Amino acid sequence: MDQNKNNKERLELPSILYTNVRSINTTKKNDLECLVANYKPTIIALTETWLSNRNEDTANLANYNLFTVNRSNSRIGGGASLHIASTLNAKTVAKMESKTSSAVWVKITRKKAFPLLVGCLYHPKSTSVENSNYAIEQLITTLTKLTTDHKSAKIILCGDFNHLDMSLVCEAYKMGKLIN
Secondary structure: OOHHHHHHHHHOOOOEEEEEOOOOOHHHHHHHHHHHHHHOOOEEEEEOOOOOOOOHHHHOOOOEEEEEEOOOOOOOOOOEEEEEEOOOEEEEEEEEEOOOOEEEEEEEEOOOOOOEEEEEEEOOOOOOHHHHHHHHHHHHHHHHHHHHHOOOOEEEEEEEOOOOOOHHHHHHOOOOOOOO
16 A cells, blocks of 8 residues: 555544634524534534533534533533534543633544544633643643553644643644644
C-alpha cells in the first residue's frame, strides 16, 4: 500500500462546528439545526449551553449523540456539550467540573484512523486569577490522565477559554495554535 495514502487516512480530521450558544433555547436550537443541515459537521461543540439535568434532552439533535457537562442548578450560565455524528463510535472518557469551569471529553474511534480525544471546555470571563489557575491545573491533570490512558489518540480541544492562559497547555500536549 502507498505509504502517503495510509498517512492521509490516519490523519484525516472530522469537520467541527463550534459556537458559544449562550442558552440552547428553542430559537437558538432552530438556528443550530439550520447550520447543521447546511454544513453537516461530524462534531458540534457548544459552550454556555445553560443545560441542567432537567432540560438536557432539549439539546438533542437528530443523527448525533449528545455528551454534556451541565451547569449545577445553583449556577447561572455555563455548561458544555459535544454532539458527535451517530455514525462514529464515541464515548465519554472524562468530565471536568469546578466552581467556574466545565469540560466534557469524548473518545472517538474510527477504522484505519487514529483515535481522537475531543474536549469542549467553558471558562467564564468573570473569573478570579485564582480560579483560572485552578482551572488550568484541572485541565492539565485531566489531559495527563487522558494521554496516559489513550496513548495513540490525537487531541482536539474546543471551547470558550476567555482569560485562561492556554499556552502552557498547548505546549505541554503539542496542541496547535489557538484560533480566536
